[in-house]
Amino acid sequence: MSSLDLLPGLEEKVLEEAVQSPAVAMMRLSLEIDRQLRLILAVIGRLNDYTGQSPSDALDLIAMQNVGSGVPPELRDTLNNFWDLRNRVVHGRGSKEGIAMRSVDYGLRILRMLRAIPRPSFIVAAIVTVFSDSACSVPRQDVRGVILEHLGPNEEKFGQHIYPSRKDYNRGQSVSWEWDRTGEGWGKTWYLDSRSGETKSAWGESLEFVGRPLDQI
Numbered sequence: 001m002s003s004l005d006l007l008p009g010l011e012e013k014v015l016e017e018a019v020q021s022p023a024v025a026m027m028r029l030s031l032e033i034d035r036q037l038r039l040i041l042a043v044i045g046r047l048n049d050y051t052g053q054s055p056s057d058a059l060d061l062i063a064m065q066n067v068g069s070g071v072p073p074e075l076r077d078t079l080n081n082f083w084d085l086r087n088r089v090v091h092g093r094g095s096k097e098g099i100a101m102r103s104v105d106y107g108l109r110i111l112r113m114l115r116a117i118p119r120p121s122f123i124v125a126a127i128v129t130v131f132s133d134s135a136c137s138v139p140r141q142d143v144r145g146v147i148l149e150h151l152g153p154n155e156e157k158f159g160q161h162i163y164p165s166r167k168d169y170n171r172g173q174s175v176s177w178e179w180d181r182t183g184e185g186w187g188k189t190w191y192l193d194s195r196s197g198e199t200k201s202a203w204g205e206s207l208e209f210v211g212r213p214l215d216q217i
Contacts, residue, residue: 029107118153
């Protein structure tokens, strides 16, 4: 889960910043909380369902998936308290510095809880040429195969699987679980297994995988 970790030294930076300007530290935390929620939603395939307007909506989407069981019970209340204080500062209600300082404590607790939520990961293992015939003599010019290593929420290994994609990836990238559901996709396709040299079926029919590197979310 290293790709979803907090930025190095973020907590220390926030605490140092809070001494000078609690409001600025609070805003930094609100941005990082939103980013962490988006990263979790990205790997469970629900990012496109999130409007970004309400963090509670993000938790609802997370709870719909298997990872929902890993959400601490107190996270929702803590998140709501943080966002309420944030909105009071933004709209100038109450003592700005005092409220912001309280929100910093809430924000750091939220980030720690978000980091601890188990979630799957999808890592690019290879990009390969795919073929429209089982003899692997006619390369497809309109698509390639991206082979992903799938790890479960508790880092259990689910093996490698190949999907059609026209996006550029680098080996080792952690990517979101996203699909183009507007296109027609591709029919029967094959590829050559680089380890065994065997011809293998890539897919019978599939939409395009369009997952994004997590560092771009």
